[in-house]
Amino acid sequence: MNAPQEQLVNVALGDRSYPIHIGPGLLAGLGNRLAPFLKRNRVALVTDSHVAALHLAAAEQSLRAADVACVTQILPPGEQTKNFATLERVLDWLLAEKIERGDLILALGGGVIGDLTGFAAAILRRGVDFAQIPTTLLAQVDSSVGGKTAINSPHGKNLIGAFHQPRIVLADISLLDSLPRRELRAGYAEVVKYGLLGDAAFFDWLEQHGAALCAGDLPARVEAVTRSCRAKARIVAADEREAGQRALLNLGHTFGHALEQATNYDARLLHGEGVAIGMCLAFELSAAMGMATGQEAGRVKQHLSAIGLPVRAAQIDAVDFDADTLLAGMAQDKKVADGRINFILPRAIGDSFVTDQVDLSLLRQVLEASLAR
Numbered sequence: 001m002n003a004p005q006e007q008l009v010n011v012a013l014g015d016r017s018y019p020i021h022i023g024p025g026l027l028a029g030l031g032n033r034l035a036p037f038l039k040r041n042r043v044a045l046v047t048d049s050h051v052a053a054l055h056l057a058a059a060e061q062s063l064r065a066a067d068v069a070c071v072t073q074i075l076p077p078g079e080q081t082k083n084f085a086t087l088e089r090v091l092d093w094l095l096a097e098k099i100e101r102g103d104l105i106l107a108l109g110g111g112v113i114g115d116l117t118g119f120a121a122a123i124l125r126r127g128v129d130f131a132q133i134p135t136t137l138l139a140q141v142d143s144s145v146g147g148k149t150a151i152n153s154p155h156g157k158n159l160i161g162a163f164h165q166p167r168i169v170l171a172d173i174s175l176l177d178s179l180p181r182r183e184l185r186a187g188y189a190e191v192v193k194y195g196l197l198g199d200a201a202f203f204d205w206l207e208q209h210g211a212a213l214c215a216g217d218l219p220a221r222v223e224a225v226t227r228s229c230r231a232k233a234r235i236v237a238a239d240e241r242e243a244g245q246r247a248l249l250n251l252g253h254t255f256g257h258a259l260e261q262a263t264n265y266d267a268r269l270l271h272g273e274g275v276a277i278g279m280c281l282a283f284e285l286s287a288a289m290g291m292a293t294g295q296e297a298g299r300v301k302q303h304l305s306a307i308g309l310p311v312r313a314a315q316i317d318a319v320d321f322d323a324d325t326l327l328a329g330m331a332q333d334k335k336v337a338d339g340r341i342n343f344i345l346p347r348a349i350g351d352s353f354v355t356d357q358v359d360l361s362l363l364r365q366v367l368e369a370s371l372a373r
Helices: 026-037 050-066 083-095 111-126 136-144 175-178 181-198 199-217 218-238 245-250 253-262 271-288 294-307 323-330 360-371
Strands: 007-011 018-023 042-048 069-074 104-109 129-134 148-155 158-162 169-172 341-346 353-357
Touching: 007 218, 018 218, 018 294, 026 050, 026 104, 026 129, 026 169, 026 175, 042 083, 050 069, 050 104, 050 175, 050 271, 069 083, 083 148, 083 294, 083 353, 104 111, 104 353, 111 136, 111 148, 111 158, 129 136, 136 175, 136 181, 136 218, 148 341, 158 218, 158 253, 158 341, 169 175, 169 245, 175 218, 181 199, 181 218, 181 245, 181 271, 181 294, 181 341, 181 353, 199 294, 218 245, 245 341, 245 353, 253 271, 253 323, 271 360, 323 360
Parallel strands: 018 169, 042 069, 042 104, 104 129, 129 169
Antiparallel strands: 007 018, 148 158, 341 353
């Protein structure tokens, strides 16, 4: 079987526009692809220990082949790394390595590494360029694109951060082969999101090809990542700082972030799993409000469940929280305005909108039903 052709998606932001390259085998050409963005032949690379064991040698070899020197910082893996202490560690290291404003910082990893490294780049010397080399499906279709960078707080997820666009994104589809199946499925939830929020035909396609994608079908993976990045690029270009329609990209996330906080960002729940449950909750709440139909809510739940994703909060191991805990977490969501939670809710598959007109008693009922054993 011939390898799929490399795809190119542009994020159109004027003089801050940047390309997203999508295809297999891109890491081997890393050094040459970064060359146009380098003022001197030196980069700083941030990754985690899991990714380093799998892909760091190949990245460093490609950089050496292009005569680009590289210093590397390897962090612990996992969502709990996105904190002030690790951010300070990265910043101190970058300053000790004399990384200048005109240099380039590389984020080699999933969403945690991309978010943390991007935030460090945003605030180091009031802004240093960085590049995203996402190694997970979730990062390739979502967190590496759009310039949202952040760390977590005890008060909630991604509450401390900045908008800082990368110079280039290299989504090497081959790297997905090294992902544990659970991580791949978690990333798939973010792919499904794009169909649910604004592209019913894409959701139809995923119902047909999602299982093959998760099983390793390379053309399906390239197609899904490309369509997801195109969708996100369009929204980001129209609303970079989430003043309007970009909020739609948070479908399922208000619920999902509250679930992550309630589980202390530990291994019981991956981000994409929280989003999967959150999207089901959004459809169930919409159906309870008389908008989306129960049939469509069931269709979403059936597809996510068939892929192997959780669709109810009760499926999380060792649930030690209740609806009140989740409601308190939602009250700290970034989309809260004037004390009211802004929800992204679907009218139907492919048609979502933002509203703060939600009956909290009805919301509690939906949460309690999802938590019921």
